[in-house]
Amino acid sequence: MERKAAFLRIYEQYAPALQRLAGAYAAAREDREDLVQEIAAALWRALPGYRAEASERTWLYRIAHNVAITAAVKQRKREKREVAPEPPLEIPSAGADAEQDLLAEEKRRMLFAAIRGLAAVDRQITVLHLEGLSGAEIEAVTGIAEGAVATRLTRIREKLRQAIRAREAGDGR
């Protein structure tokens, strides 16, 4: 009973973050949903072994990224799925707002595609950073020294910028 309550509490608190994380690994909606379920199953299995030595957040992110990287290594068709774009989202607002929303959505897609294009370690650091984890927390999750994380983040930002520019230029043609 306690395990169920702990699962529900953690999942409900982090569900949106897990969905975002899945978006950094899988482009197709069904793959993202499958990944979130896989992470949830790993969380359920790992719960009895959780000791409060590590923060709950870093513990969960370890599980989530480890499950995601295992799935990514096994998923042969990832590149193929990557090129299949999702249908545009329906945005209820109208006029200038709608246009802005569409632009933001387009940029968001480019950002996620650019993150998916990063090497796994860079992708993990980026996701953790964007989720608001500190350098020390990122070190606790990845095992990469805090100083190296900071250096890497500067390089990743530049890579993302270039990748997004390249995508924007590609779309403009």
Add this chain to the structure above:
Amino acid sequence: MADKDELNQLWCGQTTGPPTKGEDMLTMAMERAERFDRTIKARNLRECLGAALVTAIFAFIAWKSPNALARAGDLMVAASGLWIVFFMLRYGREAPSPAADGSLADFQQALLRKYDHQIRLLNSVKYWYLLPPYVGLLLGSAGMVTANTAKGQPGWPQLIPMAIYTAVFGFIWWLNEAYGVGKLRRERARLLEEMKPAAGEAGGRG
């Protein structure tokens, strides 16, 4: 584009639709975990039943064997069934799946060790899985040829089952060492490729 605030804004504004409800996700997570456990248990049971069946059948055949050579071969096949299960239970589970809540660097190393272990296991299939029963079958066939010759019958019909089990064993060998190992090596290479940049940057809290 892409200053820190804008990246954060874009990231957090991801429109993924409402997440699955907690209770529903709990049910799915429990089902997945149970399915996984069931699969492992079913595999172990299959291996044990298969071994017991092979052992029982060939022990019976050995009992009815026409001569010592055939009996020795059949007993060897019967013993192989037990040996293979012992080997798989003892060595096959040596590298368990890495703990999902380890640091990413530790998890990667554990995953690599698991791949290496599986590759070694599949590469040695010919010695611990195929050779003992194959030698047993060859001896059994040789015993049958001897028995037939002693009765004045031709020995060549024994070549047909020999050709069949040689082909089956050859296929199992290929399946494990060419297809299986190749697949694992590709996955291992992908993992290394994905994780390469982390080398030499490990922190102290992993």
